[in-house]
Amino acid sequence: MNVDQHLKVAQWHIEQARLHATSQHACGCPANEHYQKIIDEVEAGAKIEEELVCSTEK
Secondary structure (H helix, E strand, C coil), X not given: CCHHHHHHHHHHXXXXXXXXXXXXXXXXXXXXXXXXXXXXXXXXXXXXXXXXXXXXXX
8 A cells, every 4th residue: 555545544444433432333343463463562552663565464
């Protein structure tokens, strides 16, 4: 994905989180292995660094 596409996906995720937090929505979104790794790193306070190659194979 290019930068613009990454920003659009991020915008979608932020809006979904906002909607989930402000409604009766029961989220059934499973955290896949890639997202769970990101969640774990953020919760651990890891520094977010630039990835030079986008891949879910890390």
